[in-house]
Amino acid sequence: MSRKTGVLELAVLGLLHESPLHGYELRKRLSAVFGPVKRISYGSLYPCLKELVATGLIAEDTAASVTGVGKRGRTVYKLTAEGKERLQDQLGDHGPAAWEDESFGVRLAFFGQTDADVRLKILEGRRTRLEERREKVSSAMGRTREKLDRYTLELQQHGLESVEREVRWLNELIATERGPGSHAAVSARPRSAK
Amino acid sequence: MSRKTGVLELAVLGLLHESPLHGYELRKRLSAVFGPVKRISYGSLYPCLKELVATGLIAEDTAASVTGVGKRGRTVYKLTAEGKERLQDQLGDHGPAAWEDESFGVRLAFFGQTDADVRLKILEGRRTRLEERREKVSSAMGRTREKLDRYTLELQQHGLESVEREVRWLNELIATERGPGSHAAVSARPRSAK
């Protein structure tokens, strides 16, 4: 059933689940979710909010919205019941899409609202994905090392090390997931896991 | 004069300056220029080549193109005189655009064709850019540390360390630029430095 939900929409749903917010504040929080590199502009945020309202996943929180006379006023948004459902649906997804570059960061940001077994699957999927990439890059480098100039080589090398560093980071995260409280966390069987 | 040249166009010009190539091969080389993350699809490469031909910056190398009967044949492209000019123009640019995320990697990949003083300016500009970013992220973390959950914090921390790591890398590159042959390279004072 669930239609394609872009990463931005997912991030908005996730943030609104924590607490109702208005657009401006939402954007600031989004900066924490997407790294320092990708910051969302109002030109994409507001149309996104508009569409989420149209789809019925979020609603204007009339109680919290400040709309005095003459004021343009802040419009505060909150999740609807359908929005919560959709969010849970999306956060439960542990398919390949969850560990691709675009979505992984957002998925991780909302791990607090994600089941332990799903978290582990996503982390491991991501690690495998990166290990494949590392293989590809390093074998490509092996084949063409002599033909590349200093700078291209430097670039490739740095890229390779970035991938390796992320793998180490994932290993730590995975270890932490499995480590303390692993009895409670892991043994909590996925109820109705597909 | 010079119209806006996207990063893809710049990368194509840069690669064709090294040697004439056909689209398929070009794409493989582009994978080395843009990291393992961003790979260019044919859906953007071929239209790009088309436009560069239309603009007169590249031309089909009729000598090298294999176009036997019935065969669709490879179309080999090479730089035109205007293309070379445009490339030199672009590679000489050491303005802020050169060290932004989208272009920096490409600019570095073609440092072999870039003047030493321009190289240094771009590397330093990039480093300053990243230091600003590091400041912003780490101060934002300081302000909100308590309010963030484990995973968001982990994400921010990893992002911060990525930035710091790139700064260290840049420091090495800058040191190397200044190191061997530094008398010639560095003592060449920036003439008319603004």
Place this chain on the structure above:
DNA sequence: GTTAGCATGTAAGGAGTTACATGATTTT
């Protein structure tokens, strides 16, 4: 003989940006 890789292209569309337009509130 079929799988994988080589090779070129188009049409439709997604996901976002920039630039603009507007105005209130807070700080200096």
Place this chain on the structure above:
DNA sequence: AAAATCATGTAACTCCTTACATGCTAAC
């Protein structure tokens, strides 16, 4: 009273992707 930051929104546009369409060539 000026500057910064808060706050919302639209229109035009850019860049790139996906999915499709086509066919050759080498290896297994």
